[in-house]
Amino acid sequence: MKDVDVLDDFDIEDYIRQDQMPHFLCPGCGHGIALRALMWAIHDLAIPKDKLAVVSGIGCSGRLSGYVDASTFHTTHGRPLAFATGLALARPDLHVIVISGDGDCLAIGGNHMIHSCRRNLNMTCMMLNNEIYGMTGGQVSPTTSSDRFTTTTPAGNTEPVFDACALAAAAGASFVGREVTLQILALRELLRDAIANDGFSFVEVISDCTEIYGRKNDLGASPEMMMSQKSSMRPFAYRNTVDVPFRPTGLKTGVLAKTDRPEYGKAYRAMTEKLRGKKGRG
Amino acid sequence: MTNPVQVPTNVLIVGVGGQGVIMVSKVLATLCQNHGYAVKQSEVHGMAKRGGAVFSHVRFGPQVWSPTIPEGEADVLVALEWAEGLRWLSFLKPDTGTFIADCQRIVPPFACRNRGRGAEASYAPQTPEEIIQQVHAGYAMDATTMATNLGNLRAANTVLLGALSTALDFAVDDWLATIPQFVPPASIDINLAAFAAGREWALAGEKRVDANAEGPHVSYTEIRHAQVDTVVEIVEERCKGCDICVKLCPERCLRLNDSLVAELVLPDLCTGCHMCEWLCPDFAISVTNTPVPEPA
Amino acid sequence: MSQRINLQGNHACALGAIRAGCRFFAGYPITPSSEVAESMARELPKVGGTFIQMEDEIASMAAVIGASMGGMKSMTATSGPGFSLKQENLGYACGAEIPCVIVNVMRGGPSTGMPTRPSQGDIMQARWGTHGDHPIIVLAPASAAEAFSETSRAVELSEQLRVPVVVLLDEAIGHLVETVDLDAIPETPEVWRKWAEGPKQDYEPYAVTDDMVPPMSRPGDGYRTHTTGLTHAPNGFPTQNPAIAEAALTRTTTKLDLHRERYESWRVRQCDDADLLIVAIGISARAAQAAVDDLRADGVKAGLFRPVTLWPFPEEALREVVASSGAKTVLVPEMNQGQLVLEVERVLKGSAGTVGLGRIDGEAITPDQIAGKAREILG
Numbered sequence: 001m002k003d004v005d006v007l008d009d010f011d012i013e014d015y016i017r018q019d020q021m022p023h024f025l026c027p028g029c030g031h032g033i034a035l036r037a038l039m040w041a042i043h044d045l046a047i048p049k050d051k052l053a054v055v056s057g058i059g060c061s062g063r064l065s066g067y068v069d070a071s072t073f074h075t076t077h078g079r080p081l082a083f084a085t086g087l088a089l090a091r092p093d094l095h096v097i098v099i100s101g102d103g104d105c106l107a108i109g110g111n112h113m114i115h116s117c118r119r120n121l122n123m124t125c126m127m128l129n130n131e132i133y134g135m136t137g138g139q140v141s142p143t144t145s146s147d148r149f150t151t152t153t154p155a156g157n158t159e160p161v162f163d164a165c166a167l168a169a170a171a172g173a174s175f176v177g178r179e180v181t182l183q184i185l186a187l188r189e190l191l192r193d194a195i196a197n198d199g200f201s202f203v204e205v206i207s208d209c210t211e212i213y214g215r216k217n218d219l220g221a222s223p224e225m226m227m228s229q230k231s232s233m234r235p236f237a238y239r240n241t242v243d244v245p246f247r248p249t250g251l252k253t254g255v256l257a258k259t260d261r262p263e264y265g266k267a268y269r270a271m272t273e274k275l276r277g278k279k280g281r282g
Numbered sequence: 283m284t285n286p287v288q289v290p291t292n293v294l295i296v297g298v299g300g301q302g303v304i305m306v307s308k309v310l311a312t313l314c315q316n317h318g319y320a321v322k323q324s325e326v327h328g329m330a331k332r333g334g335a336v337f338s339h340v341r342f343g344p345q346v347w348s349p350t351i352p353e354g355e356a357d358v359l360v361a362l363e364w365a366e367g368l369r370w371l372s373f374l375k376p377d378t379g380t381f382i383a384d385c386q387r388i389v390p391p392f393a394c395r396n397r398g399r400g401a402e403a404s405y406a407p408q409t410p411e412e413i414i415q416q417v418h419a420g421y422a423m424d425a426t427t428m429a430t431n432l433g434n435l436r437a438a439n440t441v442l443l444g445a446l447s448t449a450l451d452f453a454v455d456d457w458l459a460t461i462p463q464f465v466p467p468a469s470i471d472i473n474l475a476a477f478a479a480g481r482e483w484a485l486a487g488e489k490r491v492d493a494n495a496e497g498p499h500v501s502y503t504e505i506r507h508a509q510v511d512t513v514v515e516i517v518e519e520r521c522k523g524c525d526i527c528v529k530l531c532p533e534r535c536l537r538l539n540d541s542l543v544a545e546l547v548l549p550d551l552c553t554g555c556h557m558c559e560w561l562c563p564d565f566a567i568s569v570t571n572t573p574v575p576e577p578a
Numbered sequence: 579m580s581q582r583i584n585l586q587g588n589h590a591c592a593l594g595a596i597r598a599g600c601r602f603f604a605g606y607p608i609t610p611s612s613e614v615a616e617s618m619a620r621e622l623p624k625v626g627g628t629f630i631q632m633e634d635e636i637a638s639m640a641a642v643i644g645a646s647m648g649g650m651k652s653m654t655a656t657s658g659p660g661f662s663l664k665q666e667n668l669g670y671a672c673g674a675e676i677p678c679v680i681v682n683v684m685r686g687g688p689s690t691g692m693p694t695r696p697s698q699g700d701i702m703q704a705r706w707g708t709h710g711d712h713p714i715i716v717l718a719p720a721s722a723a724e725a726f727s728e729t730s731r732a733v734e735l736s737e738q739l740r741v742p743v744v745v746l747l748d749e750a751i752g753h754l755v756e757t758v759d760l761d762a763i764p765e766t767p768e769v770w771r772k773w774a775e776g777p778k779q780d781y782e783p784y785a786v787t788d789d790m791v792p793p794m795s796r797p798g799d800g801y802r803t804h805t806t807g808l809t810h811a812p813n814g815f816p817t818q819n820p821a822i823a824e825a826a827l828t829r830t831t832t833k834l835d836l837h838r839e840r841y842e843s844w845r846v847r848q849c850d851d852a853d854l855l856i857v858a859i860g861i862s863a864r865a866a867q868a869a870v871d872d873l874r875a876d877g878v879k880a881g882l883f884r885p886v887t888l889w890p891f892p893e894e895a896l897r898e899v900v901a902s903s904g905a906k907t908v909l910v911p912e913m914n915q916g917q918l919v920l921e922v923e924r925v926l927k928g929s930a931g932t933v934g935l936g937r938i939d940g941e942a943i944t945p946d947q948i949a950g951k952a953r954e955i956l957g
């Protein structure tokens with residue numbers, strides 16, 4: 001009975017595997033909100049569930065694929081982009097979405113991430129950044145903010161962090177964006193544009209790990225974490241307009257890069273067509 | 283209970299990550315050790331994250347060989363979470379075992395697995411009364427609320443420890459002397475009070491079910507505005523009590539009830555804005571706005 | 579027109595796979611297997627297939643599995659250190675039962691070892707390289723023609739049994755150029771995995787079927803299943819239920835026992851009356867054949883047993899050959915410090931004396947060496 005006068009007829013229940021609910025994430029984990037935004041974007045684009053493939057790696061983010069009512073693949077740690085590369089090349093008819101985390105995508109899977117950006121094969125990578133390895137109990141990740149406590153940085157983190165979006169843009173992803181979970185409507189729009197982009201799209205979602213990271217660092221409960229994440233960002237380029245002059249150190253949100261590069265799968269297939277054509281004439 | 287002088291006594295403690303299963307088993311193991319028993323304790327910390335299933339086997343007696351309790355051999359099963367307790371029920375000695383469980387439900391990741399497609403998405407279907415009837419001695423306590431009333435929700439495990447003390451032959455003073463070694467100094471008093479409360483509750487009968495213990499359900503509130511009808515539905519079994527909807531509802535019309543489940547308490551203020559629905563990470567809320575038909 | 583061509587073992591692997599319908603290859607350059615990737619890069623586009631050189635060995639194994647999950651027959655090739663890197667995802671394919679083929683051209687090891695020198699040091703790794711109990715089939719060709727036909731067979735077996743199949747070559751076979759008569763290799767009908775059919779609500783991706791090989795679904799066919807490397811229940815979702823977990827693991831690790839006659843393959847030469855039996859694979863088996871001829875010329879009754887399917891080892895066959903010939907001694911020449919010999923010992927359980935002969939200096943084992951060892955044993 002989703003006869004909504006307001007926005008649209010999106011009902012999350014149509015897109016999740018209800019027999020797998022409730023999901024296994026901790027109370028207040030932002031990953032659930034990101035999953036809603038993603039499904040909403042899929043709905044907006046009218047992508048049939050039978051044409052949707054969701055590939056994920058290992059970690060809290062990795063479990064999300066199992067909740068989506070689509071063809072879903074929960075692969076190995078750090079490798080979902082590599083699995084998805086094979087899948088997308090074999091099946092250009094599918095919409096391939098990769099769900100990864102900060103550790104999965106930037107640490108163990110860093111090599112696959114930059115090369116996926118470079119190759120520009122048509123797929124969308126949603127990287128959930130909660131600055132921590134949650135599944136294993138709260139170890140430091142490549143995006144853990146400085147001085148934060150984790151089980152492996154008992155005196156505070158002294159390692160510098162990755163700006164994942166800057167990395168993706170530099171490596172050549174044809175669509176790059178970032179959003180916080182609190183801004184779910186903006187996130188939905190961002191994901192929609194990312195999926196619609198013909199090429200490799202990278203979307204970083206700033207998510208919260210309240211139970212482990214938040215608790216260890218006194219960041220408050222989920223609502224507080226979500227609010228402070230939002231207020232520390234620079235909502236640049238969401239409408240691709242102006243940067244916010246204050247908060248000079250915050251990460252930017254919105255669409256951060258968009259380039260028109262040939263999509264790899266199409267380029268490869270064009271080459272093989274040509275080869276086969278030649279053979280036919282010869 | 284079995285006389286621990288001849289054969290090992292088996293206590294199985296189960297729950298989900300973050301509840302303090304390990305603390306309960308450490309207190310027990312230390313107590314046994316101080317009494318000169320051989321003790322074996324083996325545990326599994328599920329996934330090392332909150333919500334993962336955790337269990338601990340404690341066996342003590344004059345001599346203990348195997349560290350794990352065979353199915354059907356536990357003298358006492360202590361469950362810090364209801365569904366985990368049900369999952370392990372077959373480990374209890376059918377004729378003499380004692381089942382002690384918090385009837386609070388934390389939806390653990392694996393309690394909801396292995397259902398067939400299209401199966402009803404219900405959390406453990408039996409009511410606590412039904413379960414307690416099945417066992418020799420059983421206590422379905424609302425330990426979480428008891429601990430919350432004492433000022434610290436995290437002492438729920440100590441409430442259960444109090445109930446456990448009634449099933450084993452150790453002097454109360456020995457329990458009281460051991461507990462402080464395993465809780466933060468600031469919460470020693472609360473934990474001792476929690477122990478006493480749990481013990482007292484369990485001493486009142488062989489089979490007891492807390493009045494608060496009940497099955498899951500969906501709350502359904504309909505709000506009639508001038509032009510639209512708004513329906514706010516909250517699926518209790520999905521809500522994990524994260525507070526997001528409560529704090530981020532622009533009208534502040536939700537709150538968490540005593541069992542830490544979201545509840546629409548000020549329906550008149552609800553504008554049907556969907557914020558709670560969209561931001562609930564557990565898909566527990568749905569808000570539907572239906573235009574009110576023009577009067578004919 | 580007879581198709582007699584000079585073919586290198588590595589190229590033969592590529593062509594054999596394509597003949598069996600392989601249309602996806604992902605690889606990473608490594609000596610001495612790079613030629614497999616090179617011929618795939620050349621040949622696949624001609625048949626509408628896809629070749630990709632990935633960023634590393636791990637990624638190429640992942641991409642191959644990804645393509646297979648998408649419904650394509652797929653293959654990768656590697657060697658030594660690359661095979662080590664692929665083990666993690668190879669385990670995924672074993673656990674999730676994704677058909678795929680891995681060509682491993684063995685080179686000297688450990689570590690970087692002797693990249694251009696032949697070795698047979700991966701016999702055990704091919705069986706037990708990834709962690710945990712798992713099913714796997716390993717085929718060991720001994721000629722360029724066999725590299726062609728066995729890689730073809732590898733594609734078929736992996737499809738029929740939903741199991742990764744390793745084609746284990748040594749560098750000597752991989753780089754050996756021989757005249758191959760493609761017409762003499764029988765054209766096989768295209769073999770595909772069983773696809774899921776019937777109503778969605780009745781389909782369980784890991785159901786226990788009579789043949790223990792559940793039909794597979796692929797994206798787009800309406801089943802929308804979940805595939806995971808976690809231990810999973812018949813419905814495909816992770817489980818920690820001890821009974822379900824045990825049943826699931828037991829099915830995957832024992833399903834191959836049911837199909838022995840499908841994949842088992844071995845060759846015997848002059849075994850009927852053999853007093854001395856030589857068991858060898860790959861280039862060692864070719865040297866052993868020459869040694870057998872040499873010994874026979876001397877009046878020594880020697881014979882050769884060559885497992886073509888190396889794993890699961892054709893144990894019944896070997897026991898029968900030993901029993902019927904009455905051979906008292908079994909000699910196992912191999913280019914490592916003694917791996918195959920362990921399995922032969924296990925299989926024969928003392929019914930014949932087992933002697934190993936290893937060579938690890940980066941040179942191929944020679945007929946003289948084998949014959950010499952045989953004479954030494956027989957006194």
Ligand code: SF4
Pocket residue numbers: 514530531532533534535536546551552553554555556557558559569
């Ligand atoms: S619909 Fe809006 S106003 Fe109503 S309870 Fe939800 S957040 Fe509050």
Ligand code: SF4
Pocket residue numbers: 028516520521522523524525526527528543544561562563564565566567
């Ligand atoms: S946001 Fe959802 S899970 Fe959190 S308290 Fe509200 S209803 Fe419960």
